[in-house]
Amino acid sequence: MLQVSLYRYNPETDQEPWTQEVEFDSGGKDLMVLDVMEQIKAQDPTLAFRRSCREGVCGSDGVNINGKNGLACITALSETVRDNKLVIRPLPGLPVVRDLVVDMSMFYDQYEKVEPYLQNSSAPPAIERLQSPEERAKLDGLYECILCACCSTSCPSFWWNPDRFIGPAGLLQSYRFLADSRDTATEQRLSKLDDPYSVFRCHGIQNCVGVCPKGLNPTKAIGHIRNLLLERAI
Amino acid sequence: MVTAITTMGRSGLSDWLMQRVSAVILLAYFLFIAWVVGNGVDYDSWKMLFSQTWMRIFSLGALLSLAVHAWIGMWVVLSDYVTARLLGAAGNVLRFVLQVGCAITLFTYVVWGIQILWGY
Numbered sequence: 001m002l003q004v005s006l007y008r009y010n011p012e013t014d015q016e017p018w019t020q021e022v023e024f025d026s027g028g029k030d031l032m033v034l035d036v037m038e039q040i041k042a043q044d045p046t047l048a049f050r051r052s053c054r055e056g057v058c059g060s061d062g063v064n065i066n067g068k069n070g071l072a073c074i075t076a077l078s079e080t081v082r083d084n085k086l087v088i089r090p091l092p093g094l095p096v097v098r099d100l101v102v103d104m105s106m107f108y109d110q111y112e113k114v115e116p117y118l119q120n121s122s123a124p125p126a127i128e129r130l131q132s133p134e135e136r137a138k139l140d141g142l143y144e145c146i147l148c149a150c151c152s153t154s155c156p157s158f159w160w161n162p163d164r165f166i167g168p169a170g171l172l173q174s175y176r177f178l179a180d181s182r183d184t185a186t187e188q189r190l191s192k193l194d195d196p197y198s199v200f201r202c203h204g205i206q207n208c209v210g211v212c213p214k215g216l217n218p219t220k221a222i223g224h225i226r227n228l229l230l231e232r233a234i
Numbered sequence: 235m236v237t238a239i240t241t242m243g244r245s246g247l248s249d250w251l252m253q254r255v256s257a258v259i260l261l262a263y264f265l266f267i268a269w270v271v272g273n274g275v276d277y278d279s280w281k282m283l284f285s286q287t288w289m290r291i292f293s294l295g296a297l298l299s300l301a302v303h304a305w306i307g308m309w310v311v312l313s314d315y316v317t318a319r320l321l322g323a324a325g326n327v328l329r330f331v332l333q334v335g336c337a338i339t340l341f342t343y344v345v346w347g348i349q350i351l352w353g354y
Binding site: 200230 | 235236241244245247248250251309313314315320
């Protein structure tokens with residue numbers, strides 16, 4: 001039997017968070033963590049968590065699984081369970097709304113700061129703005145982010161300064177538009193990043209790289225932003 | 235853009251660059267000192283070494299690098315852990331006091347260092 005520990009907190013009835021211990025029989029199958037959560041919820045409907053696509057595309061079910069952030073739907077028991085224990089907690093550093101559901105407002109506020117949309121001051125062409133295959137290739141490893149917040153909520157710099165440090169997810173998106181040949185707002189974008197918090201709170205510990213369920217590398221993108229800032233100012 | 239007036243150079247980029255450059259100077263200095271000590275020193279050779287102007291400039295450079303490096307590093311640590319976010323309104327006051335303490339300590343080390351380097 002798998003020992004499952006779940007972080008539970010209902011602000012309407014609980015004074016403080018508590019841990020629910022559940023014995024779970026996986027029937028010898030290598031289930032995904034989300035399957036375990038769904039089956040526990042079938043027994044106890046008061047358990048709250050977010051989920052949608054259940055295949056690692058929507059980014060809704062980011063949780064902390066045995067101490068490491070990840071998407072419950074694509075994390076198999078075999079890759080996370082040690083000593084028959086499965087501990088599921090909400091993403092760290094964000095306020096808990098209920099059980100495993102966190103308030104993502106701070107995360108989205110930082111995302112909004114980087115103006116994650118194409119800005120181009122030139123007149124739009126008749127059909128579309130073209131890119132060479134090489135220019136398009138620069139966006140690989142940047143555009144795939146699904147905003148699950150696993151990276152930013154595993155970053156101590158984001159824990160301590162979530163209102164000032166943009167965080168790995170936001171910065172990855174920031175570089176996605178800085179690197180886009182069709183975007184002409186590079187200077188305005190960079191001028192908003194040259195403070196001691198927005199980018200430079202990153203100390204390169206790469207927790208973000210270690211947890212990204214899409215295998216992206218925010219630390220590398222942050223390094224590129226730093227180089228752009230350096231080239232512009234030195 | 236987040237404003238912060240207690241950092242070394244006001245800009246994140248300049249702080250970042252100063253921290254890297256000062257780290258390289260400190261590394262070079264301590265490797266050099268380790269090499270000198272490793273080769274064996276006595277009082278006369280040590281005094282001879284430090285009586286040369288280039289060594290005094292090198293040492294002063296290392297000392298100033300230490301001050302810059304420590305200022306930036308301590309600011310980063312303090313603005314992570316000693317903040318209004320974690321400690322309430324008193325957090326900002328406490329951080330400022332600690333930072334002034336760091337500044338006075340570093341200033342003392344620099345002046346004292348100059349006294350040692352050119353005083354003997």
